[in-house]
Amino acid sequence: MDSPVKIPYESFIKIDRKSDTSIYLQIANQLINAIQRGFLPFGTKLPGTRTFSELLEIHRNTAVAVYDELSAQGWTESFPNKGTFIIGKDQEKPLKMNDFKQNNLQNYPETVGFSFKTSNILDNPFEHSDCEYVFNDGVPDIRLTQIGQHSRFYSSILKRKANQKVLGHYNHDGSEFFKEHLSRYLNLSRGLPISKNNLLITRSTEMSIYIVSEILLSAGDIVLVGALSYFSVNMIFMKAGVQMVSIPIDEDGIIVESVREACKKHKIRMLYLTPHHHYPTTVALSAQRRLELLELANEYGFIILEDDYDYEFHYDKSPILPLASADTNGMVIYIGSFGKSLAPGFRTGFIVAPENLMVEMRKYLGIIDRQGDILMERALGEMIEEGEINRYLKKSLKIYQERRNHLSDLLQENLGDLITFQKPSGGLAIWLEWNIPINLMQLSRKCAQDNLFIPKTLLYQNKGITAIRLGFGDLDSAEMDKSIDIFSKNAKLLS
Known part of the structure; x- marks a missing residue:
């Protein structure tokens, strides 16, 4: 068995002195982690509390608290005039000293060790973007x-x-x-x-x-x-x-x-x-x-x-x-x-x-x-x-109706000859269809370059239809003006 002082405890025990978790518990948890992963096998003798405190530059009372915690949780046992030892089952192939690497103890596994079913059906269809302006399929405005x-x-x-x-x-x-x-x-x-x-x-x-x-x-x-x-x-x-x-x-x-x-x-x-x-x-x-x-x-x-x-x-x-x-x-x-x-x-x-x-x-x-x-x-x-x-619904409905009307006016003014749409009697989105098909994915990419994000879930295109569902609920007048300006400019370039 290697000498307890040769084990590089300081290489895999890291102390965060700003953490709310007490230092002794941080150390104890990392030691338990090392035991569980086989870095400190059965029979390993831990250094004395004085030596241990010097290795980690902690107070000796903290080292004593660490050892008490290990003993209380059943990971160690102390013998008079002999020292403190890791208890548990013998390992067939104890790990060597060069296996003590910090990343082996700190990193969580990247993959599971068992097989499981996967589902393409449930792949997340939603996208996110850092663009300043965003169209969605019709959600309320949290600001209201x-x-x-x-x-x-x-x-x-x-x-x-x-x-x-x-x-x-x-x-x-x-x-x-x-x-x-x-x-x-x-x-x-x-x-x-x-x-x-x-x-x-x-x-x-x-x-x-x-x-x-x-x-x-x-x-x-x-x-x-x-x-x-x-x-x-x-x-x-x-x-x-x-x-x-x-x-x-x-x-x-x-x-x-x-x-x-x-x-x-x-x-x-x-x-x-x-x-x-x-x-x-x-x-x-x-x-x-x-x-x-x-x-x-x-x-x-x-x-x-x-x-x-x-x-x-x-x-x-x-x-x-x-x-x-x-x-x-x-x-x-x-x-x-x-x-x-x-x-x-x-x-x-x-x-x-x-x-x-x-x-x-x-x-x-x-x-x-x-x-x-x-x-x-x-x-x-x-x-x-x-x-x-x-009371709240009555107040918000008035605002959403104004936004619906404003988006309808903007679409008619900027793209009236290219699209067909009906002003909806309710809801928070407008459905518009292109009179002459354009590449909607390409339109989405060009708009994103101009800081307007149009998720693919809003795009409907096949041999029989070219259409987009545009939500207006979470856009105020200024945001709507800018969004439609970007949208119509790129749509005309592709038409």
């Missing part, structure tokens, strides 16, 4: 949110003694108070005659759809989606192993006759649609087609998964009520988001369904989100109760 006021709601709830006891409990069922107020809110605003027992509170639309797909879809099932549909949802369906069939869309939404033809040819399990504003084209599903789809669902027995991702944002007239409001046979599962106009931390998703299905959904939620966020839900419930949601 009253974060201070919203935080006061949460802080007030957290300080109440009656609420503090819930912090020690798991509650995936969510706040009964919030569900009670949300069910009333949805009844009044969306015509859904539900109770709190018909609600499941989730973190997001994607979580809602994942739970629905886990319960209701099996590999090989046929799911109908729009010919252009939301990519994240498509990824969830593909991961579930279903067969997706695309249904064409026109200015009145999904074409019902094509749905009927699909039902005649196949056993359809589910139809996924965003009828309020179809994603990505923003068109609204007509009232007549809504009724026809409900009749088809009853006739052929398929599920309608209705995603109202931006129901809160409507400008010119009252929105058409959801399909779920007219469903009398339990064929529609309704999902949506609440508080989308608020700060991100105050948003939540939800599922509306009959109670017997809700029982099964709660089982799945209890596995993937056992703790929930009952205090935040309580805050949202109080914001509904006090009318804060309606």
